[in-house]
Amino acid sequence: MISLDRLFRRRRIADDLAAEIQAHLDEKAEYLVAQGMSRDEAARMARRAFGNVTRLREQGHDTWQWPTVESVLMDARFALRQLRRAPLLASIIVLTLGVGVAATATVFSWTRAILMDPLPGAGDSGRVLALESLTASGTWTPTSWPDFRDLQRSLRTVDGLAAAYPITVAVGADTRTERQSTELVSANFFSVLRVEPALGRFFPPGRDNAAGGEADVVLGYRLWQRRFAGDSAIIGRVVRINRFPFTVIGVAPPTFHGSMPGEDIGLWVPAMMIGQILPTAHGPLDDRGWRTFRVLARLARGVSPAVARDEVHRVAAAIARANGGRSEGMSATLLPIWQSHWGLQDALRAPLLVLLGACGLVLLIVCANTANLLLARATGRRREFGLRLALGAPRRRLARQLLTEAAMLTVAGSALGLACSVWLVRMFRALLPAVGPSLRDPAVDIVVLLFTVLIACLVTLVAGIAPALHGSRERLGDALGDASRGTTGGLHAMRLRSVFVVAEVALAVVALAGAGLFYDSYRHTRGVSPGFDPDHVAIGSVSLALAGYDSARADVFLSRVTEHVGREPGVSAASFTDYVPLSLGQGSWEDLQVEGYSPTRTENMKIYRAAIGPGYFDAMRIPLVSGRDFQASDDSAHAGVMIVNETFARHFLRGRSPLGIKVKGWGRWFTIVGVVRDTKIYRLTESSAPYFYVPVRQVYRPEYGYTFVARSRLSTDQAVASIEAAVRAADPGVATYGAMPLSDYVGEPLREQAAAAQLLGVMAILGLLLAAIGLYGVIAYAVGQRTREIGVRVALGAQPLDVLRVVASNIGVLVAAGLVTGLACVGALWQVVSTLLYDVHGGDLPVLAATSGLMVLVAVAAIAMPARRALRVDPILALRTD
Amino acid sequence: MPDDSARDLFPGALEMMVLRLLRHEPMHGYALVQRIQQTSQHLLQVEEGSLYPALQRLLKEGLVKAQWGVSATNRKVRIYQLTPAGTRHLEREMSRYTRMAHGINLVLGLGET
Numbered sequence: 001m002i003s004l005d006r007l008f009r010r011r012r013i014a015d016d017l018a019a020e021i022q023a024h025l026d027e028k029a030e031y032l033v034a035q036g037m038s039r040d041e042a043a044r045m046a047r048r049a050f051g052n053v054t055r056l057r058e059q060g061h062d063t064w065q066w067p068t069v070e071s072v073l074m075d076a077r078f079a080l081r082q083l084r085r086a087p088l089l090a091s092i093i094v095l096t097l098g099v100g101v102a103a104t105a106t107v108f109s110w111t112r113a114i115l116m117d118p119l120p121g122a123g124d125s126g127r128v129l130a131l132e133s134l135t136a137s138g139t140w141t142p143t144s145w146p147d148f149r150d151l152q153r154s155l156r157t158v159d160g161l162a163a164a165y166p167i168t169v170a171v172g173a174d175t176r177t178e179r180q181s182t183e184l185v186s187a188n189f190f191s192v193l194r195v196e197p198a199l200g201r202f203f204p205p206g207r208d209n210a211a212g213g214e215a216d217v218v219l220g221y222r223l224w225q226r227r228f229a230g231d232s233a234i235i236g237r238v239v240r241i242n243r244f245p246f247t248v249i250g251v252a253p254p255t256f257h258g259s260m261p262g263e264d265i266g267l268w269v270p271a272m273m274i275g276q277i278l279p280t281a282h283g284p285l286d287d288r289g290w291r292t293f294r295v296l297a298r299l300a301r302g303v304s305p306a307v308a309r310d311e312v313h314r315v316a317a318a319i320a321r322a323n324g325g326r327s328e329g330m331s332a333t334l335l336p337i338w339q340s341h342w343g344l345q346d347a348l349r350a351p352l353l354v355l356l357g358a359c360g361l362v363l364l365i366v367c368a369n370t371a372n373l374l375l376a377r378a379t380g381r382r383r384e385f386g387l388r389l390a391l392g393a394p395r396r397r398l399a400r401q402l403l404t405e406a407a408m409l410t411v412a413g414s415a416l417g418l419a420c421s422v423w424l425v426r427m428f429r430a431l432l433p434a435v436g437p438s439l440r441d442p443a444v445d446i447v448v449l450l451f452t453v454l455i456a457c458l459v460t461l462v463a464g465i466a467p468a469l470h471g472s473r474e475r476l477g478d479a480l481g482d483a484s485r486g487t488t489g490g491l492h493a494m495r496l497r498s499v500f501v502v503a504e505v506a507l508a509v510v511a512l513a514g515a516g517l518f519y520d521s522y523r524h525t526r527g528v529s530p531g532f533d534p535d536h537v538a539i540g541s542v543s544l545a546l547a548g549y550d551s552a553r554a555d556v557f558l559s560r561v562t563e564h565v566g567r568e569p570g571v572s573a574a575s576f577t578d579y580v581p582l583s584l585g586q587g588s589w590e591d592l593q594v595e596g597y598s599p600t601r602t603e604n605m606k607i608y609r610a611a612i613g614p615g616y617f618d619a620m621r622i623p624l625v626s627g628r629d630f631q632a633s634d635d636s637a638h639a640g641v642m643i644v645n646e647t648f649a650r651h652f653l654r655g656r657s658p659l660g661i662k663v664k665g666w667g668r669w670f671t672i673v674g675v676v677r678d679t680k681i682y683r684l685t686e687s688s689a690p691y692f693y694v695p696v697r698q699v700y701r702p703e704y705g706y707t708f709v710a711r712s713r714l715s716t717d718q719a720v721a722s723i724e725a726a727v728r729a730a731d732p733g734v735a736t737y738g739a740m741p742l743s744d745y746v747g748e749p750l751r752e753q754a755a756a757a758q759l760l761g762v763m764a765i766l767g768l769l770l771a772a773i774g775l776y777g778v779i780a781y782a783v784g785q786r787t788r789e790i791g792v793r794v795a796l797g798a799q800p801l802d803v804l805r806v807v808a809s810n811i812g813v814l815v816a817a818g819l820v821t822g823l824a825c826v827g828a829l830w831q832v833v834s835t836l837l838y839d840v841h842g843g844d845l846p847v848l849a850a851t852s853g854l855m856v857l858v859a860v861a862a863i864a865m866p867a868r869r870a871l872r873v874d875p876i877l878a879l880r881t882d
Numbered sequence: 883m884p885d886d887s888a889r890d891l892f893p894g895a896l897e898m899m900v901l902r903l904l905r906h907e908p909m910h911g912y913a914l915v916q917r918i919q920q921t922s923q924h925l926l927q928v929e930e931g932s933l934y935p936a937l938q939r940l941l942k943e944g945l946v947k948a949q950w951g952v953s954a955t956n957r958k959v960r961i962y963q964l965t966p967a968g969t970r971h972l973e974r975e976m977s978r979y980t981r982m983a984h985g986i987n988l989v990l991g992l993g994e995t
Contacts, residue, residue, distance in 0.1 A: 023959045
């Protein structure tokens with residue numbers, strides 16, 4: 001309080017002191033006049049006896065420590081004047097800072113939106129963790145309702161456990177039906193997430209006790225606004241969901257999007273109503289094998305995540321033991337939301353973090369560069385500082401002056417960067433195709449602003465402290481005397497600047513090598529064959545649950561559409577599947593028992609699978625190695641059949657002929673009738689795993705979406721349109737979604753990688769340019785300082801090459817040191833980086849060599865200009881400058 | 883050199899003298915300078931201006947307080963007055979100084995024999 005008060009009293013204190021001093025001088029002068037001195041002489045005499053008024057006033061001023069507002073303003077004004085005298089330097093610094101800040105703020109905004117705030121609208125979401133079940137082999141899997149209920153009853157370290165099952169439903173009556181992402185949730189879903197209704201109420205406690213009950217629904221804010229025009233009389237109205245009438249009891253607040261990061265959930269329905277939403281599913285909530293729920297846990301007060309994780313692990317393992325049949329060897333863990341496997345952040349985590357790292361790197365280079373340029377400038381201003389010291393300016397004040405200059409540049413650069421990031425944040429979306437329209441652009445808000453301010457402070461400190469310390473260290477005599485015109489002036493500054501140049505070169509090498517390695521990884525990934533041919537294939541999906549189809553109707557519908565599409569001229573093969581390979585989603589698995597194979601105790605027999613129609617392998621060009629494809633007759637009336645991939649055959653059959661072997665799943669036996677080549681299932685970078693196919697007709701699951709695939713000579717647009725037309729013709733009530741060329745679809749996961757590789761490239765080039773500026777600055781300055789020395793040498797008969805050697809030798813050492821440091825950093829970071837790369841190995845020599853070569857080239861270019869100037873030094877002029 | 887006269891005094895000496903004089907009666911800056919020179923029989927050449935930073939320090943530490951008043955020559959001046967804290971500080975400093983001076987005198991062979 002005192003100091004604040006003082007801050008406001010500051011000007012009065014200064015005024016008081018000035019008045020007081022004036023009174024003193026007047027009184028003394030009057031005394032002297034009374035002694036018989038002339039008035040002028042008396043005034044002079046009084047001043048002499050008093051001493052240096054300005055210095056004393058400053059001392060009096062300094063007593064009150066706190067830099068006064070007005071002196072800071074004065075520093076700022078002075079700094080502005082100084083910077084106006086060096087517009088090129090100022091604009092380089094402001095621009096580079098702007099670029100660094102803009103990039104960092106943009107990536108930070110997105111990282112925050114996707115990773116750090118994955119549950120917008122939820123209260124105290126930092127205490128909410130994802131509970132993920134683990135299979136015996138340690139891979140994650142969704143959780144079944146009975147497991148969830150058992151966990152809910154047993155966990156003590158958790159203050160509320162909620163479950164949500166994301167599903168797509170049809171909203172509305174027949175004519176105005178629309179697809180809507182929905183979550184089937186436990187009763188406590190909203191209270192665990194600490195969300196308050198914008199209107200009405202949420203589900204009552206105890207809603208999980210019995211299946212069925214009140215058909216209640218909570219609307220998402222946007223759905224309410226869009227479909228119901230924000231009508232507040234909506235409460236109590238009936239809305240049809242998958243044709244079943246539900247009563248609206250509440251509306252969620254606008255900030256809340258549900259529990260799936262990146263998705264905009266429009267409806268919440270009690271899990272107990274699953275029978276009404278999926279009429280064809282049989283008792284899914286009683287089935288421990290029906291693992292579909294995402295579980296969220298709110299930590300109890302004072303419990304650390306580690307303690308809760310221990311308990312979850314223990315309790316889940318106990319539950320699994322108690323249900324040995326279906327859950328053998330399973331357990332569960334707790335993960336921060338940003339690490340959990342549901343939602344968008346799972347796919348974007350790695351690229352975003354890499355980008356954020358790259359931004360940090362560029363920002364560091366910008367810092368080093370700014371420090372370098374400011375230091376050069378401070379050295380050039382030695383006389384000014386010397387003069388000010390001689391006139392009685394305290395050193396502290398000089399340091400503050402230099403820091404103020406750095407701060408002003410930083411503020412200008414950050415403001416520029418922030419302004420650009422408002423626009424860049426929107427541009428950035430184009431690089432993240434997986435970000436659906438549901439996730440709005442992150443706002444450049446107060447947090448981003450604070451983040452930028454923090455960056456600005458750091459930059460000011462990092463970039464300003466060295467010049468400030470150096471500038472205020474100036475020795476009076478040195479600065480005013482000959483030293484400033486001497487040969488190697490400012491040794492200390494030179495050494496400091498060399499450090500910065502080495503740092504810049506090293507950081508640029510890290511950025512370049514990083515971008516190169518990432519690009520290499522992208523190239524390798526792109527070069528991987530997926531095991532099928534995605535070109536000339538159109539896809540289009542339908543959700544039969546929306547139409548309330550049972551197995552028989554689905555059967556008719558799927559074959560009718562496939563036949564229709566297959567009859568189109570130019571279409572060579574058409575079929576359907578419930579899982580399109582290389583989808584980001586996890587697909588489904590089934591617990592298998594293979595005849596003649598006894599799994600080890602902990603072996604994971606949950607094998608991923610696709611349910612497909614006849615002709616699928618033709619349409620996808622997946623080669624059939626032996627046996628036969630599925631036929632129209634492989635339906636529920638006939639014996640179960642199965643086609644397995646080569647890895648399946650190798651792993652489970654070990655040399656036995658696969659055909660005719662029986663495999664048990666879904667509680668019945670299937671006979672292997674064919675073997676196909678391996679394909680990539682989830683990502684291009686995975687290693688091969690056992691996989692199998694069954695006919696849709698024998699394992700129809702209504703809740704899955706089905707996707708038609710058509711290989712044709714038609715343009716992909718025509719092929720896509722023919723799928724849509726066929727679906728409309730078969731049932732006008734079923735809508736097609738996600739119709740597109742298959743090559744686009746499977747390319748999507750790669751697009752992020754491509755975008756990240758491109759962005760990293762841009763960052764690296766930026767780093768390289770900055771390093772070049774730094775090198776250029778140091779050399780140009782050194783040449784300028786040594787003009788006289790060079791002049792003398794030339795006058796004494798030195799050859800141009802000798803001069804060049806003098807100039808270049810120091811810098812060669814700096815570049816070499818930077819290169820070595822940078823490569824060493826790459827080596828040190830290898831452990832972290834390599835987890836993000838595919839098929840790129842430790843000694844990726846081409847990349848590292850190219851990096852080094854490029855760096856050297858840029859260094860030579862940066863040296864060339866000042867070196868040429870050195871060669872042209874005219875000895876007469878050089879010697880005459882003093 | 884302007885600094886030399888101030889350097890005649892050890893740090894804190896000026897402040898101590900100011901406090902001592904103010905204990906006697908409140909006065910303004912010019913009067914303080916006059917009084918120091920008179921009382922010291924002009925042995926101490928205090929640079930007049932150096933008084934003011936010292937007064938600022940004392941003000942800041944709350945050892946003295948100041949009020950605008952009118953001088954004998956009818957000028958608007960700031961009159962300084964000792965605070966209770968100033969009195970205590972003065973006593974502490976004076977006893978420390980006396981001990982120090984005594985010690986120095988003993989070493990120099992000037993003290994009581």
